[in-house]
Amino acid sequence: MSQVSLPQLLHNDLPLTALAPMQDVTNLWFMKVIAHYGSPDYFFTEYFRVNDTSRLNRSILAAITENDTGRPVFAQMIGESIPDLVRTAQELCRYNIAGVDLNMGCPAPRIYRKNVGGGLLLSPEKVNRILGELRQAVNDRPLTVKMRVGFENTDTFYEILDIINRHSIDLLSVHGRTVKDMYHGTVKYDLIAEAVKRVDCPVLANGNIYSATTALEVLSQTGAAGVMVGRWAIGNPWLFNQIRQALRCEPITPVPLVEVRNYIDRLWRTPRASTMPERSRVGYLKMFLNYIALSVDAEGQFLRLMRRTQTEVEMFNLCDRFLLAEGMKTLALSPYSGV
Secondary structure (H helix, E strand, O other): OOOOOHHHHHOOOOOEEEEOOOOOOOOHHHHHHHHHHHOOOEEEEEEEEOOOOOOOOHHHHHHHHOOOOOOOEEEEEEOOOHHHHHHHHHHHOOOOOOEEEEEEOOOOHHHHOOOOHHHHHHOHHHHHHHHHHHHHHOOOOOEEEEEEOOOOOOOOHHHHHHHHHHOOOOEEEEEOOOOOOOOOOOOOHHHHHHHHHHOOOOEEEEOOOOOHHHHHHHHHHHOOOEEEEOHHHHHOOOHHHHHHHHHOOOOOOOOEHHHHHHHHHHHHOOOOHHHOOHHHHHHHHHHHHHHHHHHOOOOOHHHHHHHHOOOHHHHHHHHHHHHOOOOOOEOOOOOOOOO
């Protein structure tokens, strides 16, 4: 993998794009699938769990060591034990990574109840100590942070932004919801804009960026250096290319539904396919189809019928019916409302 530095990308003409880290989704295989349709500027790994007995997860490490997408990869950590975070960061720096990223935003209750991920936002003093130690340990490449605007409210938001400044963080990704918001409710882009003004490092805006048009609106509203896209890139892997087209004021290339059908074929051919029972494999594909279907038909028929399928044959017959029947139909440029 050719390494591109953060300063190099920041000097590009266009704002940055990044694929948000999503546990059990953004593995090496999915990065390669996304890259086939148009890579973001940066990838972030799933999180390496860090504790006193942790070792680098070999599967997640493969997203770094076997990555042939041509895009830099940040290694993401989640944890709260300072000695073990430092140890893990130093181990990760032996590999060809773009930088080390600390997760301070995961909203899963099983995570934040352990005072890690989004749970760290409740303890600014702990964040201060963690970032101070990590900054000393990670001194030859970027140290980055992904966070939300707060835990249950935004009371600690500005205090944590000042801590980000204190330790010379190189890149900050801000999801404009609280941890308790999960993925619901209004994204507070105004607070992302406040972060842009307050911190010295570039900021990536994250949260409900579901189309190229939305990306442009968020960049304009926040002044961010770029956007980080998560779930909506599952439904539309062409999104990063479409964002670049919009930024260049070019027409956005529509995606024929037949290409969406080919994308689904790629998703079906997961590396674990041969060892997964059919029922599990169908369930796994539905996780992706739940997002793809939102841009297929305005009535939501494909989504409803897809959720009822139980076998490979049923699912692919349905895909053929909706995606191959009308040769000229294209994937919507943004998800249909009300589906």
